[in-house]
Amino acid sequence: MFGMIKNSLFGNTEETEYTLLSTETKDGVSCEVRRYDAGKYAAVSSEGRAFDHVTGELVRKLLMYIGGSNEQGEAMVGIRIPSNYQLSPPTPTDTAIRIEERPGMTVYALQFGGFAGESEYRAEALRMTRTLGETAPYQRKQYFCCSFDPPMKPYGRRNEVWFLQEEP
Numbered sequence: 001m002f003g004m005i006k007n008s009l010f011g012n013t014e015e016t017e018y019t020l021l022s023t024e025t026k027d028g029v030s031c032e033v034r035r036y037d038a039g040k041y042a043a044v045s046s047e048g049r050a051f052d053h054v055t056g057e058l059v060r061k062l063l064m065y066i067g068g069s070n071e072q073g074e075a076m077v078g079i080r081i082p083s084n085y086q087l088s089p090p091t092p093t094d095t096a097i098r099i100e101e102r103p104g105m106t107v108y109a110l111q112f113g114g115f116a117g118e119s120e121y122r123a124e125a126l127r128m129t130r131t132l133g134e135t136a137p138y139q140r141k142q143y144f145c146c147s148f149d150p151p152m153k154p155y156g157r158r159n160e161v162w163f164l165q166e167e168p
Contacts, residue, residue, distance in 0.1 A: 015148070016080050021106065029131040031110045033165065038104045040081040040089050042066065044097050051118035051145075059151070065092050106165040108138055109146075116159040121145040124161045137166040 018034040025031075044061050046054045062079055070090035081089045081099070089099050110128045114120065125143050132138060144162035 024108075024131070026131045026133070029110070029127055031108050031128060031131055033106065034109055035106045036104060039102060040086055041100050041102055042079055042081060042089070042092065042097055043100050044094075051121070055117075061094055061096055065090075065094060065097050069093050106167070107144070107162040108132060108136070108165060110161045112159050112161075113157050114159070115157060116145070116147060120159070121161060124159075125163075128161050128163060132163065137168075138163040139166055 016036060016039070018036045021033040021035055023030060023032050042062055042065055044058050046058060066079070070092050072090040092099070108128065110124055110131070112120070112124050116124075121143075128143075129140070140163075142164075144160075144164075146160040146162060148158040148160075149156075
């Protein structure tokens, strides 16, 4: 228990490497255009339920997987499968979790702090769409909600909203 609290407050996580393509600022809002390589991700989904109601349950499933609840008993940090497990990720013991191979992607990323729920992500996504405007080539029907910190970290939190750039 104390180890979990220590890691939540002071632990480090592996950040997925990316190539920064550009930084754009409009009306005081800055976003980055980044290129991520292909990789394996642990994913779990739910349909027909509100984001704030289902997030805790789904994140707990993923945290159990990366904490060692998998057939190999391997503990990992991250929802994108960490680099040392990319070739052969541990098999989840929870059948709701699937390992997905995702292609490389270019994203427009907007960073913000604090504890983020559905309303905060929606507000930041709206800010991002206003910043990108009508001419930027991005997928407008969906966006990624990214949180980089353990749930118990009380300060200095990092969240991002990502929109996928449409590939030419």
